[in-house]
Amino acid sequence: MGNITGFIDHRRSSELYRDPLERVKDWKEIAQLPSEKVLREQSSRCMDCAVPFCQNGSELAGMTTGCPLYNLIPEWNDLVYKGRWKEAYERLSRTNPFPEFTGRACPAPCEGGCVASLANDSVTIKNIERAIIDKAFEKGWVQPQIPKQRTGKQVAIIGSGPSGLACASILNQQGHMVTVYERADRIGGLLTYGIPKMKIEQHVVERRIKLMQAEGIQFVPNTEVGKERSLEQLRSENDAVVLCIGATRPRDLAIPGRELEGIHFAMDYLHANTKSLLDSHLADGNFISAEGKDVIVIGGGDTATDCVSTALRQNCKSLVQFDIYPMRPNSRSDDNPWPQYPLIHKQDTGQEEAASVFGRDPRVFATTTVEFVGDGNGNVAGVKSANIQTTFMENGQKVREVIPGTEKMWPAQLVLLAVGFEGPETEMFTNSNITVNHRSNIAVKNGTYHTHEEGVFTAGDARMGASLIVWAIQEGKEAAMECHDYMMRKMS
Template identity: 75%
Template sequence: MGSVTGFMDHRRNAGNYRDTDERIKDWREISVLPPDRVLREQASRCMDCAVPFCQNGSELAGMTTGCPIYNLIPEWNDLVYRGRWKEAYERLSRTNPFPEFTGRACPAPCEGGCVASLANEPVTIKNIERAIIDKAFEEGWVQPKIPSERSEKKVAVIGSGPAGLTCATVLNQHGHQVTVYERADRVGGLLTYGIPKTKIEQEVVDRRIRLMEQEGIRFVTNVEVGNQVPLEQLQEDYDAVVLCIGATRPRNFEIPGREAAGIHYAMDYLHLNTKSYLDSGFQDQAYISAENKDVIVIGGGDTATDCVTTAVRQNCRSLVQFDIYPARPKARSAENPWPQFPVIHQVDTGQQDAIAKFGHDPREFATTALEFTYDDRHRVSGVKSAEIKTTIVKGGEKIREVIPGTEKVWPSQLVLLAIGFEGAETESLGIATDQRSNVEVMGTTYQTQRKGVFAAGDARKGASLIVWAIQEGKEAADECHNYITGKTS
């Protein structure tokens, strides 16, 4: 590294966000990158650490640490520090096909494994990654990579989320003719309809799709494979099929009163809001509105935070978020050592938005819902909650018990369920699934029990991070390429 003392000379500067009072009034991207000078200083904090845990993705204690895409992080950090931005972009592009997505939507497990955090704080890897690709687009360095030769092989990729787009990109670069099928009316999967535009503006997604089309990839929208087009038909028409359909079946919360109107799955709420915004700027009113309603979000993850972000901008009357976990410590506990992902108290941008509007953090920790109440029209009117105690027994199993006397009823006319997902929607595909309802594959080949049909991303792995989806897309594409060309891994 050019500056071996950078991590001591400069404090961590994670970048800026637009002022909360202003940003909650619109749907534009909220993050703002610092100037080049600051970015170069931050890149200089990357240590000459010999063993860069940041670039080797792994799972420790059930959490991801390091980069599953195997980004060459210290190398492009050094190039940014030296002001060699184009070379940094070229190095970043060797491993990551979509840094404009990961630099905005990834929770940065690379920073959790950063060696500099042992001395003080981790390098701002995510910001630097985004800065590299943003500058590359601004300077015109990002150009379509059109394969010089074409094979006679055709592959259908089902789903246009991160895994599907990655798989299509890799197969196209191998020279195969790739068609991507998407059941929604726009390409992008969760990048388009699952993540609020405050994190990824649609032009960022569309810009990449245009490049992929110029590279020869064909996109077909408004087609649901399995229902409108049988999977068997695609097997006849293509040399291989890759399922990148995500883990989109939401987990239900079956407590008394669940059937009341006004209780929605989080992804339905987020999808309809974004679609109405993109279609008409909300003029069609074809979305679930939180305006002047008491909103309760059940869940503590990223999707729940996205619901908080959205409800605040819809001008909700009040907002409460139930998090089943107790409040995290402010620093790593002895049970959460480096290089595990740090399980510490954080105030995400969604909670910051709620604080700006209501003056307090919306989260109620160690809290669960017991019952939904409803009015004479059978519309939800409130949620009965209680505090819970969580005990971890031998083997890591969590035993949760309601604490008597802590029951409370919260008024609510809109409840959003953001408690996770239960696997892929495979009913119409006739594909075998495992015990977790994920698409079952044979060994490490990514191939299902149907010859020539592969699976990758959340559909195979279960709901996970965008970086795992991208890596799965790369590996599945290589397995598919080997299959249709008769090569071995």
């Protein structure tokens, strides 16, 4: 490394955000990059650590640590420190086809595995990654990569989220003709309708889509496979098909009062708001509004945080978030050693905004939902909660029990369920050999990406369950190469 004492000379300077009380007034991107001087100082903190855990994605204790895309992080950190930005972009783009997405929306498991965190704090890897790609677009270094030769093979990809786009990009670069089908009216999947625009503004998504179109990829929106087109039809028209359909079936809460009006799945809420925002800047009113309402968000993950941020921008009256987990410690516990992902208490951007607006963090921890209470007219009026205790059995199984006498009533005219997902929707392949496994994900042959239907592959959340954007992109890349090998063997 260019500065072997950088991690001693400079403290971590985290990502900059616009003032919470200002940013909740609009839907613009909340993150701001520091100056080039600060970025170069931060990249100099990357150690000559010999074994860079940051660039090797793996699962430890059921969590991701390190980068699943195998980004060559120390190399482009060093190049940024030396001011060689174009070379840094070239090195970054070798492994990551969409750093403008991961640099904005990834939870940065790479930083959890950073060796510098053993000395003080991890390198701001995510920040630097975004800075590299933003500068590359600004300088015009990002240009369409048009394949010089075509194989004559055709591939249909169903779904235009991170895994579908990554799969399309790789297959196109191999010379195949690629068509991506998307049931929504805009391309991007999760990037467009799942992640709110204050995290990834739509022009960032559309900029990449235009590049991919210039490279020869065709996109077909407003087409739901299984309705407008059948899977069998796509299979007959193409040499291979790849299912990148996500894990979009939401997990529900089967408790009393669930039938009441005003209780919505988180993704229905976020999708409707984003579509109305993009269609008319919310003028059409075609969204679920939190304005003037007491809002309860049930769930503790990224999707729940997105609901918190969205409800605040809709001017909710009050906001409470139920997190089933107890409050985590401020530093790593003994059973959460490095390089595992650090399970520590932190305030995400949504909770920071809520604390600024209402004067407190919206989360209540170790809390479960017991009952939804109505107003007598079929609408939700409140939520009954209870504290829970989590114990771990000798086999590692978690057992959660309600603590008697801890019930509490909360006013609520809008309840948002963000308690996870149960796998992909299966209607499109009910008449095929494609099946789901014991985890409700699409079953594949012996750990590959090939389903039990000849010539049909799958990748991303549909294959592995709801996960991180970096895993979705890597899955798309790997499925593309397996699909490529399959088609080329058939050609020979």
